[in-house]
Amino acid sequence: MKNIPDILSGTPLFGGLPQDQLQEIGNISVNRHFRKGEMIFSEGDDGEGFYIVTDGRVKIFKLSAEGKEQILHIFGAGEPFGEVPVFSGESFPANAEAIADSHLLFFPRTAFVDLITANPSLALNMLSVLSMRLRQFTVQIESLSLKEMPARLAAYLVFLSDEQKREDGVILHISKGQLASLLGTIPETLSRTFAKLADRGLIKVKGRDIRLIDREGLEELAGI
Amino acid sequence: MKNIPDILSGTPLFGGLPQDQLQEIGNISVNRHFRKGEMIFSEGDDGEGFYIVTDGRVKIFKLSAEGKEQILHIFGAGEPFGEVPVFSGESFPANAEAIADSHLLFFPRTAFVDLITANPSLALNMLSVLSMRLRQFTVQIESLSLKEMPARLAAYLVFLSDEQKREDGVILHISKGQLASLLGTIPETLSRTFAKLADRGLIKVKGRDIRLIDREGLEELAGI
Secondary structure (H helix, E strand, O other), rough: OOOOOHHHHHHOOOOOOOHHHHHHHHHHHHHEOOOOOOEEEEEOOOOOOOEEEEEEEEEEHHHHHOEEEEEEEEEEOEEEOHHHHHHHOOOOOOEEEOOOEEEEEEEEEHHHHHHHHHHHHHHHHHHHHHHHHHHHHHHHHHHHHHOHHHHHHHHHHHHHHHHHOOOOOOEEOOOHHHHHHHHHOOOOHHHHHHHHHOOOOOOEEEOOEEEOOOOHHHHHOOOO | OOOOHHHOOOOOOOOOHHHHHHHHHHHHOOOEEEEEEEEEOOOOOOOOOEEEEEEEOEEEEEOOOOOOEEEEEEEEOOOOOOOOHHOOOOOOOEEEEOOOOEEEEEEHHHHHHHHHHHHHHHHHHHHHHHHHHHHHHHHHHHHHHHHHHHHHHHHHHHHHHHHHHOEEEEEEEOOHHHHHHHHHOOOHHHHHHHHHHHOOOOOOEEOOEEEEEEHHHHHHHOOO
């Protein structure tokens, strides 16, 4: 079996940290074993610590008022879970259950906070690692969705202008974050797509006010 | 013009932080103005601080030995740059130049490190924000690439088995991170795709050793 620093270096949370810091993080971890079907935590429980799957499979889910289960994620080897609420000091927003016999590493919140407090450079390195991954993911999402994004955004603007009964401009009534998710992308890619359409002389953006300079061009781009 | 905490709350790095922490971060920032064509930093410069674009446009690029320019990113309003090397205490790995008149917020490294050291909860909240965004991005990349991933991975395994002249199994000679990027996805999605093929009884994974249990099924999936 792999040693703990090796496992940690393969996770999105700690991969890229120097060996001594992997060791320090490993030192606060606790091995926990859950049988298939066993609950790991429940929605509303205190976020006492987060987990990394060593092996096995964990289901994160919510229950509706009628008891209907909605699966949010399934995590396997090398994947952390519970860290978002634990870092920010909140309770768990969903339930976690082992769906196979699972070995987990548990990181108690208090020990992790102590470690970060004593080693600001650990926090900085983690911020660096996560920022870098975010950047890479942004590029990846762009390369996956950018080709279609100008057409999608153009179609949305034309639709909005019809809806708002204005030929020459529209007002966005939702945030750019919401619009990004509506169009199936992320805010960064949406911003670039706005800039692209503006560069091509199709629109002019002033906050939520979008002037449609070349409506025909937009329709053509949208394939309408 | 927006106030600084508002600008910060719209950035991937600080969005989601409580108001008082946005204010504290805003307090260490310095306004900087660069004219179109002006250099902001050069490859190899000390990472003395990172930037957020308030308005304008910044190009991040490398120069080859022959002086040929390779653009890595173009950043616009609300986007941070330089934070990855600055957090980890490294020098800038590329050049930055304003390609339009640009207003930037500059965050000196020493002031930022002092702030994190004095407020571990700021670091924890930032880690929480970044982890959450990573999770969302993972889901987004999956929904963008998952449909095609089983076919792509199956095709790659069949190709590899031909190359390695073994009918019943292959050995991966590259890391899963490299394989993910080769197949146009991220390690998380690749792991899930491996699990999916295994669940369907097509392969069996043991580290870098992949047994092809149903080669015909793989070929069919790959559309070969």
